[in-house]
Amino acid sequence: MARIAVVAGDGIGPEVVAEARKVIDAVLPGVEATEYDLGAARYHRTGEVLPDSVLGELAGHDAILLGAVGDPTVPPGVLERGLLLKLRFAFDQYVNLRPSRLWPGVASPLAAVKPGEVDLVVVREGTEGLYAGAGGTLHRGTPAEVATEESLNTRHGVERVVRDAFARASRRERRKVTLVHKTNVLTHAGSLWARTFEAVAAEHPDVTTEYQHVDAAAMFLVTQPQRYDVVVTDNLFGDILTDIAAAVTGGIGLAASGSINPDGTYPSMFEPVHGSAPDIAGRGVADPVAAVLSAALLLDQLGHADAAARITVAVSAELAGRGPDVALRTAEVGDRIAAQVAA
């Protein structure tokens, strides 16, 4: 049976992770979970972000379930670079998977979009680009200061994530992949992405393809999100586009994500897109749906497609049953979904 590591984290993280675990236990009894204390609280207590020993222990698990880490009291970058990005890079999680669906019962902020019409997945590259950490500062704090950030892109890194996107598209109904980049300005990286995309596309005659500049894609996600099926893009563009996709499908409160190492060499990590939301932490009112959907992605990745599908169906029923101004209780949502997946 699967062994997972659980990083509940800060703020609402522990609250929503508790419900995700409840649902996992109900749908697939016997998954073994080990808790790891990481995040802002540990950082403040010990000064540690991610000790090597913990990284080593995490590596021994089949997958990681993460709630949320972060707090306004931690300087920007410390937990992001030291924990989240560290894990994505150390565990070679090159497929950052972010599905967006407009669920029945959920209102889109877009007047013209109806539930069921949006069902897209962004395959965001997770280990390269501007996230590589290549950059520097000269003459800091003087009028002559220069700061650089470098986007690093390799054929190796681009090809593997593009292949993953096409493989996913082949298994979906519409079988369409949109490449998003900015080839007219970022001509070097853009050309690498475009040529790689074309080469992989040639091996998938059954998949329809299109290309869009990132500014156009940002616009079309607002005016016509229905048009997308699978979107493949680089690390930073993916960061921005997935928040837009989440916004038009009811908000990051419902958005799940997976940082996946498809090769299985290292564990993949699954987490809600929302943050630790310190303003509502401890009150039992956070929506655990994004964490529960992240658990479904986790089980799917571990080969339990049926269990994952049962969670998705239960979440769909939960959301369809909510009124517009529901006063939700975190634990009750988890109870309802757990009861349904067990039934």
Place this chain on the structure above:
Amino acid sequence: MARIAVVAGDGIGPEVVAEARKVIDAVLPGVEATEYDLGAARYHRTGEVLPDSVLGELAGHDAILLGAVGDPTVPPGVLERGLLLKLRFAFDQYVNLRPSRLWPGVASPLAAVKPGEVDLVVVREGTEGLYAGAGGTLHRGTPAEVATEESLNTRHGVERVVRDAFARASRRERRKVTLVHKTNVLTHAGSLWARTFEAVAAEHPDVTTEYQHVDAAAMFLVTQPQRYDVVVTDNLFGDILTDIAAAVTGGIGLAASGSINPDGTYPSMFEPVHGSAPDIAGRGVADPVAAVLSAALLLDQLGHADAAARITVAVSAELAGRGPDVALRTAEVGDRIAAQVAA
């Protein structure tokens, strides 16, 4: 009297520019205009994108009015890098100004947003960042290929555009500036932007400030565009955010922009955000409003604030008078606006 250069360009460019000129002539008779033939058509005819002699002549004008350049037959990057970006960099147009208003009579795709509620302006840096053209490719076309893009940011370049944003905010009613960056990942450039922003903010105690990561800003532009007044951001983030802002306020068909050299050393350039739209070119059905509003920005920049305000009022009336499914004729729209500004 002002002397302007006009680059009508390709596709619907000449059609919408004709109306913008009609309106300029009506509101401020005597502006001298010289036409320059640049764009896809010239490129195909002569192989030239922007000869040095033309660049020199353009430099001698007070401002440039551009329609749209580009055509699917021109390889990506040729006109962008060779003409549009060349002009922004050669003429040190460091303030890329993109106002977004939801005009009365225009429907937002956002269900909860009402006309009059959105009135923001993005001050996008125009001469640095990932647009600097710093990057390269090694081992092209092989499995070992590496492609890089470098974002270059200087205190000089960041400070001048941040100052411009605060100066604009001081003149507006809400007096608020939002800095958008990605300081938690792009720590070098992010720190430079954040420190510079704080330093300039300290000189403007009357202006409210906030900071948002680019992914959060992309989301809030969709869920709550009303919250923004002036947004200042880097070149690439500005490219993406302004298309979202345009989308939520009725589309790029209404969006105007200015690439401004505030020092007046070089001419500033004004253009609609939309492209050359070859699919509808030559039919007289393109909406000239974005070009007309770009002309208003041009006149404002040249010190004719009254003339600019009259155009804005006339555009507002034009849009308020349109039914939802109006079959518009380019020339008639220009005639109506010209008649109103002259009255």
